[in-house]
Amino acid sequence: MSYETEHVRGVDNSIAPITGVPTFTELLTNPDLATLYTAIRHSPAITAPELVDLSTISKKTVxxxxxxxxxxxxITEIEDESNPKRYEAEKFELQLTIRGMEVSITPELVAVVAHATEYxxxxxxxxxxxxxTFALAHDMIKSHSVGDITVRQIASLTDLSHGTTxxxxxxxYDIHDLGDDSDPTTYTPDDVVDEDDDLLTER
Structure with missing residues (x-):
């Protein structure tokens, strides 16, 4: 039997404990933690020693x-007789609603945070x-990669400067390998400053 409540959906008789809620927040602020989770997500059945070899942080921190x-x-340990233990990442979506604004935290955003030191x-x-704004700009840039929106529109709708955008x-584009093998050259900050407004939605 499964049922839903005001705060919890998809409840069944095998509820797994979810603790350590601050870790979800830390995934968005700690590039090393985000990198570790993302590495496990992209390499199911990876072991701790393999993660240590891949990581730039200490064995103790890993x-x-x-x-x-x-x-x-x-993450969960794969239940078998393997030694050392092997790990796989769990999918998740953390939905926040603040002042009527909804934002979803997903592994895809965490994968971006994993590159915060590099970028x-x-x-x-x-x-x-x-x-x-971070999540909105992320999604709009993905739309830009298929030609649905311009850099100027992204900057205007997110209130980011053209250079930052x-x-x-x-x-x-580098992290998600968006577009083709060339760099995104459709617009640069200098190109878009003097364009006429052509927004998807009215401000």
Whole structure:
């Protein structure tokens, strides 16, 4: 039997404990933790020693983070006789509603945060403009990769500067391997400053 309540959907008789809620938040602010989760997500059945070899953080920190992720229910040990233990990542979607604005936190956003050290614009947008703007710009840049929106429109709808928008666009094109093998050259900050407004929605 399954049922739904005001706050919980998809409830059945095998409810797995979810603890360590701060870990979900830390995935969005700690690139090392985000990198570890993303590595497990992209390489199911990976072992802790393999993660240590791949990681730029200490062995002690890797094991500490594995404990955090496991406690939060974000990763699980594969149940077999393997030694060392093998891990797989759990899918998740954390939905937040603040002042009528809904934002979903997903592994895809976490994968972007994992690159925040390599691309400082990621942390700058997240920290200076907030999570909603960060997630909105992320989704709009994916739309840009298929020609649905321009850099100027993204900047106007997110209130990011044209330069910041373009820096973030270049970062996400690299991270998500968007578009073809060439760089995104449809617009640059100088190209779009003097364009006429042509927004998808009225401001």
């Amino acid at each position: 094991y500490e983070y594995l404990g955090k992720l496991a406690q939060a229910g974000l 400082p614009v990621i942390a700058r947008v997240r920290d200076e403009h907030g999570l909603v 373009y820096d973030l666009l270049e970062a996400l």
